[in-house]
Amino acid sequence: MSYNIYHNLVIKVSPEKVFEAVSLPEHLDNWWTLKSSGKPKLGAAYNLNFTDEYDWYCKVSAIEPNSSIHFKMTESDADWNSTTFGFDLEENENGTLVKFSHVNWPRENHHFKHSSFCWAMLLNGLKNYLEKGVVIPFEKRN
Structure with missing residues (x-):
């Protein structure tokens, strides 16, 4: 048995802009990674x-x-290593529906639950980054 995280949100920009923000390092570093x-x-x-x-x-x-x-994670910690995360984008009348998934967690443990919460916060940061240009300094991201 595996466990999965799913979050859907609408971001009021084009799918092309969302795709760039979730795939290009110069954007990832503005809302997720150091x-x-x-x-x-x-x-x-x-x-x-x-x-x-x-x-x-x-x-x-x-x-x-x-x-x-x-x-697909290839080198991380024991909980993340078996997982795959991704973004599926659908254009709609309000911008882009982002369907986020982080699947194949081996256990429904504290790390799984904490990561689900963190993804929700990070995806909100992605939304604010794309819609408002807000970049939260890395050390202030949870």
Whole structure:
């Protein structure tokens, strides 16, 4: 059995802008990571650095430009290592419906529940970044 996190939200910008914000390091660093690297291409490796202790890697496991991107964790902690997270984007009359998923968690433990809460906060930060240009300094992100 595995456990999954799902969050849906509308961001009032185009799918292209959301896709850039969730796939390009220069945007990821403004709402999620301390510093990151990678290219939005199938099989491409990404480095997701949060601190020296949390210097993680993943690869692009599925991609459809401006519509969908999913990342399979390859080097992280025991809870995240089996997981895949991603963003599916649908244009609507209000902007872009973002369907976020983080799937295949091995346990429904504290880390799973905490990560679900953190993703909700980070996705709100993504929304504020894209709609209002708000960049929260990394050390103030939860």
